[in-house]
């Protein structure tokens with residue numbers, strides 16, 4: 256077993272190496288999850304706020320005791336990688352109803368592989384210094400309570416919007432974890448809470464998905480509805496979704512701390528296929544084959560083509576009236592006679608355009 260001094264040197268080496276590998280921050284914590292955190296998590300599940308994400312109910316023992324996930328692990332190195340691409344005009348796209356809004360994290364390549372690969376490189380670099388070290392990398396891929404762990408590792412506080420926030424970097428970043436078997440010195444948890452009296456994310460969430468500060472009802476969250484949920488989107492929520500076809504960033508965009516967000520240095524996260532400003536009708540014209548080709552290696556693949564079309568239907572129903580949109584929706588209704596879910600969403604969208612058409616004609620006549 257290395258001495259305390261050697262472990263401290265190794266911890267410094269890990270942090271420098273993490274920086275060299277493109278991580279914006281790195282902290283080390285132990286594998287203990289506080290009872291209060293687990294209690295809150297269980298209460299959230301019991302309330303059904305996780306919707307149909309049943310996997311969140313499984314492996315509670317491993318979430319509670321991360322060491323059970325990787326036998327022999329004693330520390331978790333938590334890392335942050337910023338994802339906001341430079342020069343994307345986020346607010347403008349949200350204001351232009353005929354364009355598609357895609358969550359900023361999903362405009363480029365999928366982050367899972369990239370971060371796991373870098374974490375593995377970090378583990379290998381550590382192994383060269385300590386041959387006995389065992390490690391395993393995770394990015395959203397296992398029952399890991401990554402936000403509490405990141406907070407414990409000093410990467411930021413958990414805001415009222417339930418995301419980890421750093422006062423000099425906001426919250427537009429990915430998290431990843433490297434479980435290791437060496438007891439490196441741990442970092443000081445981030446115990447300050449800078450939300451204060453602010454409640455912008457709670458008030459301005461388009462679907463009012465926060466039932467209380469720090470408590471999100473995923474069933475109302477646009478990210479959940481457009482990415483995770485494959486069923487019929489509740490009618491009352493459809494108009495509130497606007498032009499968001501894959502995810503939503505509003506609780507981050509309104510957060511004052513995101514004035515300090517750092518643009519990513521990763522070219523892999525740069526927008527592909529002009530997805531940062533695409534027109535809804537252009538995306539609707541994608542065939543399934545085009546969808547599969549253009550979303551290869553992208554997080555958007557997760558939604559699948561059918562869900563992608565469902566989301567486009569809602570956004571087009573919410574778009575300002577335009578004859579071209581009306582005609583495209585009428586065509587889609589005709590195309591999807593055999594698919595009850597899509598037919599219902601396109602019919603709803605067509606009805607929205609029809610209602611707006613009547614208003615449009617009245618205004619033109621005045």
Ligand code: SF4
Nearest residue numbers: 414416450453456510
């Ligand atoms: S918007 Fe305000 S309340 Fe919400 S997470 Fe940011 S600082 Fe906290």
